[in-house]
Amino acid sequence: MVLFAMLCRIDGLMLSESMDSTQQDSFDRTYREQAKLIFSKLSRVSEKAMTLDTDKYYFAYLIENDVCYLCLCEKAYPKKLAFNFLEELYKEFDTSYGSEVALAKRPYQFVKFETFITKTRKLYRDTRSQRNLSDVSFELRDVQKIMTKNIRDIVGRGEKLNDVNDKSEKLLAESIRYEKQTIALASQLFFKKYFPVIIILLFLFFIYIRYAYW
Template sequence: MSMILFAYVVRVKDGLPLSASTDFEYSRELQECKKHLKIVSKMLGQFPGRGTVKSNQLHIHFTTSQGIAYMTICCSYYPTTMAFCFLEELGMEFVSSFEIAQIHVVSRPYAFLEFDSVIQKIKWHYNYSNRPSLKISVTNIQRELKVTPPQQVNVDDIVVTNGTLNGHLHLYSGSAPSYRLEPVSVVGILSVILNIMCGALNLIRGIHLIEHNFQDGDEGKGAVVAFLAAFVTCVFQCYLYLFYMSARTIKAPGALVLIFICNSYLFGLRNVWQILFHLGVACLSTYQILSRKLTERPHDSGV
């Protein structure tokens, strides 16, 4: 059973969410705890560096550093020391992945949502590994917590009335990250069409080799694999552009490299112009994938 259930990275000065774990847990208590976490994220300037919000079965722990807060929801029986070790490691990874100056100027929510892949990796180590490979000293965290224990916040003190906290703080609504990709562009649609064309050409050539040249030995088999791998990668590029997928900034360049490898192998079966066409489409698709950013999904206002 998971003990660390949810992780959240937020900018302290305005409560702007920067990243979060894309989890799919829907228990009522967890969803309610996420609401409390969002409220607390809007009032982090009122708290010291570390704090804990306790409820019956779930606890919220948070720590702040360099104007960024790292928050998590854990089971109540999960050791506090380990929870803050998790947050410290999360913070180390976040600031090493992104420039602080960039973090403090972004304006759209979840601008660093691709960090979710790192969150999931760290969560897995703390939840399922018998001995997490801690990058920080548990002893140091224990000593720090004894000297400056986290401020305790009673969940009953978080009063929400008509969307405000204590009558003056705006509540960021929603129990989970709400985001979507920007609308597709004309060039983006063109890249998808060209990618489908390249994928179809790869599939046709691959099937043709299977029908006529598969008996020619390992060389023919390698070409079949290269054509079919290029076909699958073209389809994958179309999917990456049209739909959100975590770690897309890693997967898109990876797909581009695979297409380069496949076409290099097929040099004898394609002329230079054909290879340049396939590589050009792959580069265009990769650029469009990386250029299509996430935007905040508008919330239903209700009428």
């Protein structure tokens, strides 16, 4: 089952959450802190979907429009259902509050969304229900291709989730720099080639003006 779910803007601002009231406070504190550590490692170049294994549970997260939708699930809970659950949160939240996210200033500004999260968690509680059996599709993504890591890789060693994208980010920066250099070189070649022509045309224009009005 889905034990809790949290929504966070990509810059670390908490937006909303729904916790399982049956869990002990120590459980909540432990996994809430791990969830916040995960949020702190995210950026716009992080993997858009990932699962992170813990001892008895796993985190699943989905990033859409600068919002991270994260849930903690029991180990045996189907990952396809977990991502279907996150997809439902994304669609509802983006429709209701998407235009307000960038303007949010205070933590948990969308606390009212907890009602929808809690209701949806209850719908996904029983993996054998007819609704969930028919919903195991996660049409937008192939769960088998979603990267899985161990939570120790993130929390223990402090590894950033966007490390896997460092090379592509550097390559993009190099590409942009090369493009700027190419444009600058092309401009230099243009002026070098046509500068004498421009000077002659300006000279002729000056002569024309001088004799036309004198």
